[in-house]
Amino acid sequence: METEAPLGDANPSGSPSRAADGWLAGTRTSYDTVADSYSDYTREALAKQPYLLAALALFAELVHAIDGGPVADVGCGPGHVTAHLHNLGVEMFGIDLSPAMIDLARREHPDLRFEVGSMTDLQLADASIAALLAFWSLIHIPDYAVPTVFGHFHRVMRPGGPLMLGFHVGDESRLKTQGYGGHPMKVYVHRRQPDQVAAWLRDAGFTVKAQMILDLDQSVPGAILFAYRQP
Numbered sequence: 012m013e014t015e016a017p018l019g020d021a022n023p024s025g026s027p028s029r030a031a032d033g034w035l036a037g038t039r040t041s042y043d044t045v046a047d048s049y050s051d052y053t054r055e056a057l058a059k060q061p062y063l064l065a066a067l068a069l070f071a072e073l074v075h076a077i078d079g080g081p082v083a084d085v086g087c088g089p090g091h092v093t094a095h096l097h098n099l100g101v102e103m104f105g106i107d108l109s110p111a112m113i114d115l116a117r118r119e120h121p122d123l124r125f126e127v128g129s130m131t132d133l134q135l136a137d138a139s140i141a142a143l144l145a146f147w148s149l150i151h152i153p154d155y156a157v158p159t160v161f162g163h164f165h166r167v168m169r170p171g172g173p174l175m176l177g178f179h180v181g182d183e184s185r186l187k188t189q190g191y192g193g194h195p196m197k198v199y200v201h202r203r204q205p206d207q208v209a210a211w212l213r214d215a216g217f218t219v220k221a222q223m224i225l226d227l228d229q230s231v232p233g234a235i236l237f238a239y240r241q242p
């Protein structure tokens with residue numbers, strides 16, 4: 012069962028404040044707690060999502076078109092998407108905030124590299140990667156920290172490299188207190204309008220090329236944005 016509570020009026024921006032920097036620790040602990048059940052939940056799911064698979068195939072083509080590698084999957088979770096792109100011939104590695112997720116990803120995909128790290132403080136050298144994917148991980152970053160995260164993405168990518176983002180569409184932020192089989196969580200989930208995310212990307216030095224909206228008839232659609240790091 013998933014349990015999410017809307018944030019109260021005391022925080023009208025819907026984001027945890029800078030003072031409440033415990034949000035990062037809360038996210039880490041939450042995904043450490045649910046790592047196994049999240050992995051069970053996602054293991055078979057990707058194969059049943061043709062639109063996501065098409066977006067990933069397009070991303071792989073964009074990387075091949077620039078003969079690019081390596082490519083970072085930031086917020087990779089159990090590494091199933093990392094492995095899928097690897098199987099499409101992309102030189103992938105994964106980074107995640109949660110040590111338990113990284114342990115799991117290493118166990119499930121021993122031929123791939125996975126490291127613990129945060130997109131808020133990305134420990135990669137400047138211009139060291141060809142492309143970057145962040146699939147449903149930016150949803151845990153409050154608004155005030157998104158420009159910092161996109162600044163890191165821009166810094167670590169080489170000019171002309173493709174970026175793909177997946178996130179929930181909406182205007183609300185919620186505190187999720189349970190998930191993936193009723194496990195306790197304390198993680199903020201931020202829904203966003205694609206135009207807002209695109210504006211942040213442009214401010215950080217990306218050119219936004221395309222967007223896909225998934226599950227338009229669901230209460231919470233998904234969005235995928237494709238962008239390029241400007242030269």
Ligand SMILES: C[S@@+](CC[C@H](N)C(=O)[O-])C[C@H]1O[C@@H](n2cnc3c(N)ncnc32)[C@H](O)[C@@H]1O
Nearest residue numbers: 042086087088107108109129130146147148151
């Ligand atoms: C909803 S899961 C998505 C996992 C995977 N990308 C997928 O598509 O299934 C969110 C993941 O983002 C990770 N995450 C959250 N905040 C992060 C951060 N600041 N840096 C890196 N990873 C983060 C979590 O630990 C979790 O594994």
